[in-house]
């Protein structure tokens with residue numbers, strides 16, 4: 001594609017970029033879909049003469065390059081990086097932006113594995129953290145240690161309590177203190193929210209979730225705008241080596257092409273499920289940023305296109321009923337993870353968030369989390385009705 005064509009593509013709509021960005025049909029065959037380059041190394045045009053920049057597949061692989069270009073276009077960033085998992089992406093970003101002795105502000109509600117990474121890995125390496133309620137901008141400002149805090153780490157909506165953080169406000173607070181703002185955009189996906197356009201310095205994804213969208217691949221991503229930061233991440237991606245393999249990159253790219261359609265349907269179905277749950281007598285609280293009663297509703301309406309497919313709720317019968325509901329559905333599958341076309345149900349306290357028990361991030365025992373899929377909405381509602389008895 002010529003530079004002019006690239007420039008034109010950058011100005012097109014989300015769906016167009018999702019389908020076309022990152023890859024030009026193969027010059028030899030015209031293949032419309034990027035081949036899975038199952039190669040570890042590349043024939044060089046003489047010593048030091050790399051063909052198109054490829055020398056070894058940890059450093060770069062054409063299938064991964066296609067995915068990375070696509071992710072950058074969807075997040076409206078300059079460069080994307082694809083990793084073996086979301087946690088690999090997070091660890092690489094943390095080490096690209098901090099050094100032992102530094103400090104990070106983290107959410108007081110977040111994916112349990114992210115907390116475990118900060119608490120059991122980065123802390124041992126010498127990077128300390130403070131959990132804070134990110135919906136409270138003043139509390140974030142107060143938790144920043146001037147000169148020592150290098151990152152403010154945001155999840156919005158959070159996993160599993162669906163709280164909302166104001167990305168624009170937090171970017172200003174972080175930047176005032178000379179820190180960077182990172183947004184884990186896994187729950188929203190780039191279709192619903194583009195944090196770099198709101199002032200964030202980096203976006204991370206577990207592409208395992210909505211980006212991949214079919215529960216058939218584990219992966220992660222980092223997207224940035226600043227080219228110096230991009231160079232640091234590129235260096236660490238290669239030096240640490242937790243890259244996405246070519247088949248995984250290909251599956252994730254295939255998922256991204258339909259992200260817009262899927263997110264619309266996830267949001268439609270979640271709204272119907274929320275409507276049902278809010279009127280059910282056994283349900284004591286529903287967490288969904290699309291609800292007008294949600295404390296983050298106004299901020300979510302400003303920074304998100306719609307509210308997504310994740311819904312959490314609490315039940316009157318305590319932990320026992322929460323466990324019974326999780327084990328009582330048949331269309332919702334009992335399982336960890338989220339963001340696939342199929343609906344999933346889980347008990348965060350005993351499953352995805354077991355690692356935060358006894359910490360500031362502990363989740364309520366009567367909480368159930370749903371990843372609402374794209375099946376027939378009436379079937380999802382009927383399934384929950386049966387399980388709630």
Ligand SMILES: Cc1ncc(COP(=O)(O)O)c(C=O)c1O
Pocket residue numbers: 085086087088111113114155159184186187205206207208218219220337
């Ligand atoms: C919000 C969020 N971020 C990051 C991760 C970690 O991603 P992965 O499981 O791909 O390592 C997860 C996994 O569930 C997640 O939900």
